[in-house]
Amino acid sequence: MIVREKPGILSIFFVVSASGGSILPRIFPQLFLVIALSALIVLAHRDFPTLVPVVSSAPFALIGIALSIFLGFRNNACYDRWWEARKLWGALLIAGRTLGRQTLILEGRGDGRGAALRARIVGFAIAFVYALRLHLRPGDGEGRVLERLDEADRRLYRASRNPPDFVLRRIVAELAAARGEGLLSDIEFTMIEATIEAMASVQGSCERIRSTPLPFAYTLLLHRTAYVFCFMLPFGFADQLGWLAPLAAGMVAYTFFGLDILGDELEEPFGDLPNDLPIAAIADTIAINLREALGETDLPPLPQPVKGVLM
Template identity: 70%
Template structure:
């Protein structure tokens, strides 16, 4: 996610780096193609108008309005996915903090047994957070997960296809054992189970977002219409604006292709592009908070943006 101060009016025109929020790097080939075609249309209309005719510009206004509405609809759908994913990770932050606070009631119960159960639950919550990160963004380091889990279950953890769900089951087993040993009451068990269920709900919601993309027909229709509109646009304005058609068509192409590319990035909020969610940073933030709740002092610093990007 791009994190930066609002640029000044002057500097906003000189932002071209992708990490700074500009879409220019991704779409400049399309812009050059549209502007190059515009130059050929203007040149051809001036020297061979019988072969390069110019049509009325009125239809382009109607098509442009319709295309803008459809583009806005798709971008809203993609942003809804991005925002829903952000809300779910916010719920995970809350659930983990609730768990760390709720487990304080285990302190002092059955000697050190209560302390051990509290540490196990909080460690599993840390492992769950990193396992969910790895589940949504494959390739993340699994060592941070294993170091929070008992070595006895490492062999059962690795073969699991859904590792976050495995850790939630282990948390359920810890709670069931504590309830059977009368370390917690039935009301306290329900309290803990509700918090673990909130973590499971976040897991399920994130899987839903990751495995259910925006219908491909929307993307295909938008791509085709945007390209056809931008390629035909010079034929409607070459006679009216002359060489300024290059810049007019370029500006329209920059807007349409830029919004289209931004929608593609927002559609996959758990990726590793600059506009995707910083779930790795949020996982580190959760882990640091839980470790601090356990009384650990050798903690890393909180994540900060690097070149305006927080991942």
């Protein structure tokens, strides 16, 4: 996720890097092609008007309005996915902190067994957060999960088809054992188990977003329409704008292609592009909060943006 101050009126035109918030690097080939094609059409029409005719610009205005509305609807749908995912990880942060507070009731119970049980439960919660991050955005970092598990759990974790769910099952198993030993009452068990259920709900909802993209036919229709419109646009303005037609076509292409690419990024909020969610940073924040709840003092600093990007 891009985290930076809003650029000023002068610098806003010079932001060209992806980390700075610009989508120009991703659409530059298409943009260059539209401008070059527009220049060729204007040149060919001036020299060979009968071979390269122009058409009325009125249909382009109507199609442009319809395409703009269509792009708006799609980007709203993509942003809804992005924002829902962000709310889910916010709920996970709250659930993690709640679990750290709820398990305080175990301290002082069972001649030290309660404190050891609390440390295991909170450790499993940290492992779950990192396992969920890897589940949604594969990459490095499995060591942060494995360091919270014993050897037997590590084997089961690696063999599981759904590692985050395995970790949650281990937490509930620890809670059930604690209830059987009398370390937790039925009410206390139900209270903590409800927090674990909230964490499982976050996982299931994130999996739904990841595995259910927008209908491909919807995206394909928009891609085709945007490309055809931008490539045909110079034929409607070669006479009226002359050599300004490539500039006008480039501005329209920048807007349409940019919105299209931005929608693609927001559609997959758990990816690793600059506009995707900082789930790794949120996972680190939850882990730090839980470690602090256990009384640890040697804690790393909270995640900070790197070159304006927080991932």
